[in-house]
Amino acid sequence: MATKIIDVREYTVRAHKRQIHTRIFNFVCKECNQATKRETFGPRPLYCESCRPPQPPKKSVQASRKAKPRVMNYQSDINLG
Numbered sequence: 001m002a003t004k005i006i007d008v009r010e011y012t013v014r015a016h017k018r019q020i021h022t023r024i025f026n027f028v029c030k031e032c033n034q035a036t037k038r039e040t041f042g043p044r045p046l047y048c049e050s051c052r053p054p055q056p057p058k059k060s061v062q063a064s065r066k067a068k069p070r071v072m073n074y075q076s077d078i079n080l081g
């Protein structure tokens with residue numbers, strides 16, 4: 001099978017809408033140590049809804065939008081184990 005090296009140009013994905021789904025996580029809250037479950041779009045939550053009630057997005061959301069676009073670089077506070 002013949003092979004050759006080609007140049008692939010960098011490109012950006014245009015803005016688009018995407019449907020995402022929530023997941024329900026069963027986990028133990030780090031604060032009250034109660035087994036609980038929580039529905040979230042993001043990664044596994046650390047705290048139950050009574051310790052960390054869901055809040056509407058605040059100014060920090062706008063601020064983060066001004067940040068430079070980055071390559072997919074996820075940070076998480078997740079500590080497994």
Ligand SMILES: [Zn+2]
Nearest residue numbers: 029032048051
């Ligand atoms: Zn809790």
